[in-house]
Ligand code: NIG
């Protein structure tokens with residue numbers, strides 16, 4: 001199956017040599033080729049170039065030609081932080097928030113994550129799978145071409161295994177790359193004296209068992225006052241390292257308790273949320289970036305989740321400052337039933353321009369190549385390099401990338417291609 005897209009108004013992310021990620025000023029230089037063509041062969045990007053240098057078609061057999069006149073082509077979104085497997089929505093808690101309670105107050109009353117865990121423990125794996133698969137398919141129809149999915153609504157070995165088995169089934173069944181993150185330390189379940197005691201159980205029993213079953217790609221902790229402290233986060237990061245697994249850690253959502261410094265020192269793969277992010281935290285990330293480049297490895301990626309800021313009315317991660325500091329900012333959805341009930345990455349990109357001060361091209365780079373890097377997938381997705389998976393979006397006709405945020409409630413993604421074929425949902 002071969003496809004040629006021609007008369008592309010702007011072809012985004014087509015690199016001759018795709019870098020692992022783009023940081024700082026390089027984000028504004030994410031490639032845009034005007035008036036371009038893109039050739040797909042057997043699910044992969046075969047070639048691309050400007051229309052003025054189009055070499056002509058030597059072999060017409062089985063070739064589909066799509067004239068996308070006036071439209072833009074972007075790499076599919078790479079959503080590196082989701083909680084897509086969950087029991088049900090928590091709209092009753094949303095109403096409680098509208099009636100005056102805060103997210104933290106609802107959690108303190110046994111709502112929030114513990115509420116989700118109780119519901120999930122009572123569901124069958126098949127039922128969970130069907131509902132999660134529906135959410136993944138929907139995210140794909142909105143332009144997602146790779147995603148990470150966390151556990152963390154099980155909080156017992158059995159229920160966390162059930163969640164991770166659902167993610168494993170999604171990996172098999174879905175045509176996009178999916179990464180599984182074990183988030184045992186999401187909240188302290190009943191039956192444990194405190195966070196430290198539960199963390200020991202996670203590190204000594206749950207993590208080795210689930211990693212041993214091949215169900216875990218990354219490990220996460222909710223490092224936050226009232227959940228898990230820096231000491232507990234360190235225990236999990238060290239236990240993960242011993243098993244060859246990297247951490248993608250929830251830090252600085254409501255309070256700065258020192259999570260960024262710990263994660264950088266422990267070489268965590270990413271630090272996610274950062275709504276509360278001081279100049280010192282940015283400094284720690286920069287030091288991590290420098291050490292990583294000396295050691296020729298990936299840095300600790302800062303991941304902003306603007307959908308969560310929007311939905312909880314909390315500050316936005318300082319995206320502009322993080323990019324200006326030279327860091328490889330990532331955007332993700334945080335899709336979950338409590339703080340961000342949407343997996344719409346286009347909305348994350350819009351909010352990054354409207355609320356975080358990012359240029360449209362910076363936001364696109366953060367949600368594509370950098371998102372892929374935050375899942376260790378940037379040799380395969382997140383850009384349109386030759387040989388990369390042909391996972392991309394064709395937009396509605398647009399003046400420029402700024403129209404994504406300017407037309408802020410329009411469905412600007414017209415068609416989604418996954419492995420070179422139109423995704424019908
Ligand atoms: O990323 N902060 C921790 N975890 C999720 C929310 C979990 C929930 O409320 O169900 C988040 O915001």
Ligand code: FE
Pocket residue numbers: 081083250334336
């Ligand atoms: Fe999250």
